[in-house]
Amino acid sequence: MNTANPLPQACATARVIEALAHTHLYDCYQCGKCTAGCPMAAQMDIAPNRLIRLLQLGRGREALDAQSIWQCVSCQTCATRCPKSVNCAGIMDALRQLSMEEGRVSPAQRRVMLFQKAFLDNIRRNGRLHELELIVQFKLAGFMHDRRFSLLFKDATLAPKLNKRKKLHLRGKKVRDRAVLRRIFARSMDHS
Amino acid sequence: MSRIGVFICWCGENIARTVDVDALAQEVSKFPGVRCAMNYKYVCSDPGQALVREKIAAEKLDAVVIASCSPHMHLKTFRRAAQLAGLNPYKVEMANIREHCSWVHHDRAKATAKAASLIRLSVEKARLDHELQPIRVPVTRRALVIGGGVAGIQAALDIADAGYEVVMVEREPSIGGKMAGLSETFPTLDCSQCILTPRMVEVGQHPRIKLYSYSEVERVEGYIGNFTITIRQKARYVDISKCTGCGDCWSVCPLKRNKSEFDYGMGVRASIYVPFPQAVPARPVIDAKTCAKIIRNGCGLCEKKCKAGAINFQDTDKLVEEKVGAVVVATGYKLYDIGEKQDKASLAGYGEYGYGQYKDVIDSLQFERLLSASGPTNGVLKRPSDGAEPKNVVFISCVGSRDNAKGLPYCSKICCMYTAKHAMLYKHKVHDGQAHVFYMDIRAGGKGYEEFVRRAIEQDGAKYYRGRVSKITQEDGKLVVRGADTLAGVPITVEADLVVLAAAMRPADGVAELAQKLNVGYDEFGFLLESHPKLRPVETNAAGVFVCGACQAPKDIPESVAQASAAASKVAVTFAADELMREPEIAGINEQTCVACYACLRACPYHAIEQAEVRTPRGVFVKHTARVNPGLCMGCGTCVAVCPSKSADLEGFTEQQIYAMVESLV
Ligand SMILES: Cc1cc2nc3c(=O)[nH]c(=O)nc-3n(C[C@H](O)[C@H](O)[C@H](O)COP(=O)(O)OP(=O)(O)OC[C@H]3O[C@@H](n4cnc5c(N)ncnc54)[C@H](O)[C@@H]3O)c2cc1C
Ligand code: SF4
Numbered sequence: 087m088n089t090a091n092p093l094p095q096a097c098a099t100a101r102v103i104e105a106l107a108h109t110h111l112y113d114c115y116q117c118g119k120c121t122a123g124c125p126m127a128a129q130m131d132i133a134p135n136r137l138i139r140l141l142q143l144g145r146g147r148e149a150l151d152a153q154s155i156w157q158c159v160s161c162q163t164c165a166t167r168c169p170k171s172v173n174c175a176g177i178m179d180a181l182r183q184l185s186m187e188e189g190r191v192s193p194a195q196r197r198v199m200l201f202q203k204a205f206l207d208n209i210r211r212n213g214r215l216h217e218l219e220l221i222v223q224f225k226l227a228g229f230m231h232d233r234r235f236s237l238l239f240k241d242a243t244l245a246p247k248l249n250k251r252k253k254l255h256l257r258g259k260k261v262r263d264r265a266v267l268r269r270i271f272a273r274s275m276d277h278s
Numbered sequence: 279m280s281r282i283g284v285f286i287c288w289c290g291e292n293i294a295r296t297v298d299v300d301a302l303a304q305e306v307s308k309f310p311g312v313r314c315a316m317n318y319k320y321v322c323s324d325p326g327q328a329l330v331r332e333k334i335a336a337e338k339l340d341a342v343v344i345a346s347c348s349p350h351m352h353l354k355t356f357r358r359a360a361q362l363a364g365l366n367p368y369k370v371e372m373a374n375i376r377e378h379c380s381w382v383h384h385d386r387a388k389a390t391a392k393a394a395s396l397i398r399l400s401v402e403k404a405r406l407d408h409e410l411q412p413i414r415v416p417v418t419r420r421a422l423v424i425g426g427g428v429a430g431i432q433a434a435l436d437i438a439d440a441g442y443e444v445v446m447v448e449r450e451p452s453i454g455g456k457m458a459g460l461s462e463t464f465p466t467l468d469c470s471q472c473i474l475t476p477r478m479v480e481v482g483q484h485p486r487i488k489l490y491s492y493s494e495v496e497r498v499e500g501y502i503g504n505f506t507i508t509i510r511q512k513a514r515y516v517d518i519s520k521c522t523g524c525g526d527c528w529s530v531c532p533l534k535r536n537k538s539e540f541d542y543g544m545g546v547r548a549s550i551y552v553p554f555p556q557a558v559p560a561r562p563v564i565d566a567k568t569c570a571k572i573i574r575n576g577c578g579l580c581e582k583k584c585k586a587g588a589i590n591f592q593d594t595d596k597l598v599e600e601k602v603g604a605v606v607v608a609t610g611y612k613l614y615d616i617g618e619k620q621d622k623a624s625l626a627g628y629g630e631y632g633y634g635q636y637k638d639v640i641d642s643l644q645f646e647r648l649l650s651a652s653g654p655t656n657g658v659l660k661r662p663s664d665g666a667e668p669k670n671v672v673f674i675s676c677v678g679s680r681d682n683a684k685g686l687p688y689c690s691k692i693c694c695m696y697t698a699k700h701a702m703l704y705k706h707k708v709h710d711g712q713a714h715v716f717y718m719d720i721r722a723g724g725k726g727y728e729e730f731v732r733r734a735i736e737q738d739g740a741k742y743y744r745g746r747v748s749k750i751t752q753e754d755g756k757l758v759v760r761g762a763d764t765l766a767g768v769p770i771t772v773e774a775d776l777v778v779l780a781a782a783m784r785p786a787d788g789v790a791e792l793a794q795k796l797n798v799g800y801d802e803f804g805f806l807l808e809s810h811p812k813l814r815p816v817e818t819n820a821a822g823v824f825v826c827g828a829c830q831a832p833k834d835i836p837e838s839v840a841q842a843s844a845a846a847s848k849v850a851v852t853f854a855a856d857e858l859m860r861e862p863e864i865a866g867i868n869e870q871t872c873v874a875c876y877a878c879l880r881a882c883p884y885h886a887i888e889q890a891e892v893r894t895p896r897g898v899f900v901k902h903t904a905r906v907n908p909g910l911c912m913g914c915g916t917c918v919a920v921c922p923s924k925s926a927d928l929e930g931f932t933e934q935q936i937y938a939m940v941e942s943l944v
């Protein structure tokens with residue numbers, strides 16, 4: 087990996103992204119292997135390699151406003167296969183984080199963000215996922231946001247399937263050591 | 279008292295801009311031992327050299343210090359000038375006040391003071407310089423060529439045609455290298471065998487070329503002009519002086535399903551075999567790993583069948599010695615192993631491409647064999663799994679190459695070209711087929727190369743996608759290739775019948791061990807190091823050892839051949855003189871004080887130190903001692919540093935000189 091960072095001073099967004107994702111944007115030579123393996127690329131408005139290119143060009147605004155950063159499912163395929171070891175999935179994370187901190191998440195993607203928030207809140211509380219609680223929380227938050235009844239009960243038909251796989255427990259299990267949990271969250275919220 | 283002349287060069291503006299050359303000359307003229315000091319605009323120019331010569335004569339100078347650029351640049355120039363004026367050339371010293379001073383400093387006063395110090399050092403050294411005479415060594419006018427690929431063949435023929443004898447050592451049963459297995463060759467599409475095999479035959483029949491096939495270099499001793507090479511002739515189990523090459527043996531051999539190395543596993547061969555019909559020598563070899571007679575004393579049919587009585591199951595490896603004066607290394611390349619298994623910890627494989635797992639994912643040399651008219655399918659394109667004609671073929675370039683995560687950041691240079699060739703030849707064979715090429719960049723620098731790639735796209739309809747492939751899977755008998763086209767910004771999925779991977783070029787196996795025997799350097803990937811990438815591209819740092827072909831860096835046939843001819847001409851230059859002159863700045867050992875601990879012998883990187891005995895003129899043994907072989911010593915000074923009894927010293931850089939230099943500064 088390159089240690090010299092050739093990013094011009096002007097690319098403020100790019101610098102922050104590099105720091106957050108612990109990676110060098112200019113290591114990317116635009117081979118496209120990230121996009122080639124991304125399960126979501128076909129649905130994306132701006133494919134992963136192009137997001138990195140925008141950042142290289144100092145056009146962070148366009149990257150931050152892309153729908154695709156919210157379509158990414160964090161599967162890590164891109165980062166695993168990148169020939170230059172660019173942490174593409176980490177860049178996706180960083181873009182989401184910045185875009186959220188700026189409060190500029192596009193309305194179309196707000197539900198994705200709400201889901202992610204609900205998911206993390208759930209983990210923060212329990213230390214592991216409690217599916218039923220997550221569903222209720224996400225549906226409510228979504229409803230408060232756009233008041234659409236139709237979405238409230240969408241996917242309800244999945245319930246029996248989830249039940250069959252023993253994914254629906256009325257009472258979730260919690261991890262015992264809450265202090266560890268707090269420490270993990272404190273660490274990962276620490277930007278430096 | 280010495281009479282030293284100091285000549286300070288302005289180097290145009292290069293030195294004079296930062297160093298006050300007038301003040302410097304004045305100060306230097308006061309140094310003890312300095313007879314005269316002057317400055318001049320370009321001391322290396324004709325009038326500059328004339329000035330040096332005049333002063334040597336007029337002032338009866340006994341040493342000269344030139345304060346100018348690096349000795350790498352002009353030491354030879356000034357030594358020659360001094361010699362013309364009757365001064366021993368080894369009484370010329372240089373003080374580098376350009377690279378070591380004016381180029382790296384801004385402050386004029388400080389730079390001038392530093393220049394004075396640098397000159398003071400050289401003056402001190404010059405005071406203690408001895409007159410030295412160059413060392414003359416005799417030359418054996420025979421060359422060794424290691425590797426019989428196209429590069430080795432070209433070098434051997436050129437040297438032999440120049441009138442010198444050549445010993446060629448090839449480790450495979452036949453010469454020819456990779457080129458013998460190629461189908462047609464870019465950029466002209468001539469048939470590889472048609473242009474190579476006549477050259478192979480020439481090597482086989484040349485009166486001045488002695489060919490050791492199925493042999494390797496075991497040991498290298500000596501130095502430029504005087505190498506002794508020990509060659510290991512591997513047990514072939516066939517006496518090639520008796521064998522007529524009739525072929526009775528391999529037709530009678532019952533074990534016919536061994537994977538053929540020459541076909542990269544795409545075809546089969548018997549346990550006694552010639553790798554391919556045009557082999558040179560066209561004599562078989564027995565594969566001891568599979569032969570039933572050798573493994574368990576069974577079969578033996580070939581021995582019974584051979585009318586010439588050439589088969590010898592008792593054959594063993596033989597060591598032979600050859601004396602040569604120069605060596606050409608042409609050991610070529612191999613392809614990167616694409617699968618998970620790697621021979622070096624720094625490399626990783628491509629699990630994601632399914633090579634070794636799916637039969638129809640093959641590498642580029644395997645595809646050459648499928649295309650070749652003399653290949654296992656007689657040039658009919660059949661895929662390995664079921665022999666069907668593939669209608670959609672995907673070619674992936676940069677497999678391994680330019681992939682830091684797999685450990686090979688370099689470009690293999692030739693894959694863009696042969697991939698275009700593959701797409702083209704495929705279309706010529708399968709008219710209703712479609713070639714798909716995934717590439718990162720198209721590198722087609724070369725005469726007719728760009729046009730060649732465009733022909734593949736424009737005339738033969740190859741579809742080029744700019745992007746790397748992420749994964750290959752097998753679904754319903756199809757290979758599903760998932761890539762992207764970064765120009766359109768869309769993922770691309772191709773269902774293929776055959777996938778060809780353009781694997782990176784790596785140096786041949788065992789080249790590091792060979793390089794160590796020859797004292798030749800190699801880079802982190804194992805490619806042999808030339809001594810200067812621009813000005814000495816076929817020389818190495820070991821005097822008398824030259825490189826050519828793909829063992830030095832990835833390259834194609836035209837470049838390999840050009841380099842081979844260059845190496846051959848360097849050999850001819852070496853052989854042109856009656857004797858070789860070597861610089862006399864080498865180590866010497868004071869045999870009176872040497873305690874024969876041989877620390878130097880173990881430390882010397884050039885194996886230049888020998889154990890010897892001191893005897894009286896009547897031959898009575900006095901003591902053991904270490905002794906320097908002047909032909910081998912490169913003057914590195916390692917022995918001087920390790921000698922505990924201070925018996926080793928380096929001419930031209932004696933300890934006395936170094937101490938005097940240091941003392942003058944402190
Ligand atoms: C798929 C593919 C297609 C290609 N197509 C083309 C093309 O169309 N046109 C073109 O110009 N180039 C082409 N090339 C490149 C071409 O193969 C090389 O440029 C050329 O073969 C290099 O020749 P060489 O003699 O340096 O090496 P090699 O051909 O590798 O020969 C080296 C020889 O040295 C021997 N050897 C190795 N180590 C030792 C040892 N320690 N002791 C003794 N002998 C040893 C080997 O057995 C071999 O015979 C292609 C390459 C590939 C991979
Ligand atoms: S981590 Fe995101 S961007 Fe990367 S491959 Fe997975 S979904 Fe695509």
Ligand code: SF4
Binds near residue numbers: 588
């Ligand atoms: S049968 Fe004997 S003579 Fe004929 S090729 Fe084989 S070894 Fe040579």
